[in-house]
Amino acid sequence: MGSNASPYANRHAYAPVGGPAITGFGSGSGDLKRRRRRPIVVRRQSAFPRLVALAAVTLAGLVLASPGSSVSAFDDLHFGPGGPAAGGAAVGLSCPTAFVIDFAGLPVGTVLGEQYSGLDVHISAVANGAGFPNAAIVFDSNSTDESLDSDLRVGIGNIAILANNVTDLEPPPSGDGLVDNPDENILGGKQVYAFDEPVHIGSFLFIDKDHGTPDRAVAYDASNNAIAEAPIPVAGNGSVQTINVDADNVSRLEIVYRDSGGLTAIEVGCSAPPTPSPTPLVTSSPEPSPTPEPTPTATPVLILPGTATPEPTLTVTATPTPTPTALEVVSLPTAGGRLGLVTDRSIAVVLVGTVFALVAAELLVLRSGRSGRKSR
Numbered sequence: 001m002g003s004n005a006s007p008y009a010n011r012h013a014y015a016p017v018g019g020p021a022i023t024g025f026g027s028g029s030g031d032l033k034r035r036r037r038r039p040i041v042v043r044r045q046s047a048f049p050r051l052v053a054l055a056a057v058t059l060a061g062l063v064l065a066s067p068g069s070s071v072s073a074f075d076d077l078h079f080g081p082g083g084p085a086a087g088g089a090a091v092g093l094s095c096p097t098a099f100v101i102d103f104a105g106l107p108v109g110t111v112l113g114e115q116y117s118g119l120d121v122h123i124s125a126v127a128n129g130a131g132f133p134n135a136a137i138v139f140d141s142n143s144t145d146e147s148l149d150s151d152l153r154v155g156i157g158n159i160a161i162l163a164n165n166v167t168d169l170e171p172p173p174s175g176d177g178l179v180d181n182p183d184e185n186i187l188g189g190k191q192v193y194a195f196d197e198p199v200h201i202g203s204f205l206f207i208d209k210d211h212g213t214p215d216r217a218v219a220y221d222a223s224n225n226a227i228a229e230a231p232i233p234v235a236g237n238g239s240v241q242t243i244n245v246d247a248d249n250v251s252r253l254e255i256v257y258r259d260s261g262g263l264t265a266i267e268v269g270c271s272a273p274p275t276p277s278p279t280p281l282v283t284s285s286p287e288p289s290p291t292p293e294p295t296p297t298a299t300p301v302l303i304l305p306g307t308a309t310p311e312p313t314l315t316v317t318a319t320p321t322p323t324p325t326a327l328e329v330v331s332l333p334t335a336g337g338r339l340g341l342v343t344d345r346s347i348a349v350v351l352v353g354t355v356f357a358l359v360a361a362e363l364l365v366l367r368s369g370r371s372g373r374k375s376r
Contacts, residue, residue, distance in 0.1 A: 098269035101193070103138050103158035109168075109178035110138040112160060120196035121268070125162055128258065129187035135163040136191050139182045139262060141207070149184060151208045151238045152262050159207055159262040162189045188215075190256040193266065198222060198249040202267030203242050208260055210237040215257035219247040232257065248272050 099119060106115060112123040112135075125136040139161045141154045152161065164183040168175035201219055209215065215232040228247035232255075235241045245253070248271040255263055 098267070101266040101268060102264050103160060106138045106158060107178055108138055108140045108143075108158070109180065109182045111163070111166060111179065112136045112138065119268075122194045122196075123160075124192045124194070125189060126192070127162055127185050127187070127189040129185065129189075132185045132187065132189070133163050133166045134189075135166050136160045137163045137166070137179050137182050139184070141262070148182075149260065151210065151260065152184065154207055154238055154240055156205070156207075156240060156264065159205075159264040160191060161185075161262040162191065184260045184262070186260050188256075188258040188261065190254050191263065193253045195251055195253075195268075198251055198271045200248050200269040200271045201228075201245045201250045201253055202269060203244045203246070204255070204266040205240055205264050206232050206243050206255070206257075207240050207262040207264075208238055209233065209235050209241070209257070210239065210260075212259060215255075215261075217243055217245055217253065217255045219245055219250040220252040220254070221249050222251040224252075 101116060101121065103110075103112075112125070114122060116123065123136060125134050127134050137160070138158050139148075139152055141152055141156050141159050143153055152159065161182070162185040163179065164185050165181070166179050168178060168180055170176070170180045198221070204217070209232050211234060214234065217230045217232065218226055219228040221227050227249065228245055230243050230245045232243055233241070250271070253266070
């Protein structure tokens with residue numbers, strides 16, 4: 001072609017199937033060259049990511065349907081008044097510190113009343129016999145004063161006795177608020193200890209139960225019901241014995257005796273919280289499942305040549321109706337419990353069914369696409 005040859009004359013050269021090589025495509029070749037067009041291939045987007053996503057959704061549905069799954073983070077929490085919506089904090093049972101009423105530190109001759117009011121305890125007394133005051137007073141059992149009752153001087157510190165008198169003249173002219181000569185009422189009576197809040201009473205010490213029949217200590221609840229009674233047996237002159245009451249929810253303790261005596265070391269503690277009764281969970285009876293329609297089964301028939309084709313005989317097989325099983329009544333544990341995830345499981349069943357349908361549809365589309373390409 002010399003110098004007039006097109007620079008593009010041999011740039012695109014290819015050999016058609018079954019023919020000679022064709023070169024050039026410009027005005028340099030004089031004849032119209034036919035060029036073979038390659039078919040445009042449209043690549044179908046891979047369905048693999050969609051199948052992976054559907055599988056993930058299916059797995060999530062199965063997890064929701066599992067019996068041990070939980071959708072609440074607050075199942076095991078217990079909240080104060082108002083609950084979580086009102087900002088209540090998680091709380092537990094609280095109990096005041098236990099203490100002992102032993103009259104330590106009180107001056108001898110103190111008339112007992114509100115000395116323990118800071119601990120919600122109030123003391124009173126009722127005397128037996130006319131002319132004796134309704135008062136309990138502090139007596140020093142460590143005293144060496146021989147004019148005092150030797151049966152009460154047992155060496156265990158201050159004790160409470162029913163007063164023989166409440167005379168307070170010393171020092172003159174008006175006294176000091178203390179009984180001048182603390183002594184006991186030999187006819188007895190009762191000492192009463194009232195509590196603002198129910199408490200547990202353990203034991204106490206009783207002094208000088210030396211004759212007669214047993215006396216008693218009686219515990220009452222807030223409704224004035226006697227809930228415990230402990231005997232105070234005869235133990236001898238100047239005796240010191242432990243009386244076990246061991247009662248919860250005590251609002252009042254009365255120590256009742258009919259002659260001389262005294263007491264101390266009353267153990268006061270926290271009442272054990274009442275054990276709540278388990279609440280039965282009553283479940284409704286399940287609806288019986290509908291009886292499925294029997295599926296007709298065709299009986300195969302041998303057909304000989306030249307014989308008319310008989311109609312197939314249908315054999316109906318009845319499906320037995322399942323007997324519904326009644327749900328068992330269960331009791332929830334005291335710390336709570338779950339009632340099950342009926343709603344979550346129903347949603348999961350619908351979700352799993354939908355996912356399987358989508359997977360089947362996707363597989364059909366892929367199969368039809370492959371069939372179409374093969375037919376071309």
